Amino acid sequence: MSEHDHHHGHGEQKQSGGHCHGHGASAEQVADAGADAIAECPVMTGSTVVKADAEAAGLFRDYEGQRYWLCCDACGPLFDADPAKYATAAA
Template structure:
């Protein structure tokens, strides 16, 4: 579930139906909310992604965008 201080409701993209049968090429983990799986195609369709230093990061919900934008290095550090 995607919970941020600015809102308290779920906007996750990847539910059990989407995860079943999805390959690792189709699904990613949200860097802002670790553990939240994201269906890449759905995230891209909704604009829930960011490109940073030549790498694309898929986000689980709209609330993760501002957090990522504020400090992308925090969420992309290995």
């Protein structure tokens, strides 16, 4: 799967066979964490992330004084390649 394919199916959570294996938070994790502890991945729009889990896994980026949490390892290089694009999309 190419990096471009990573963006198809926004809102879908690919649990296997996709570029992000098991990315995003489950509904149970979201309910347990509370709204302030949840973020949306700026790269894989529609994928929710538990901030503490993402930070523990190193799945975050700081850009222009703002922290962005990522749903999987594949999103890091994509964000790094064009952080302004993803920061704007997340705003």
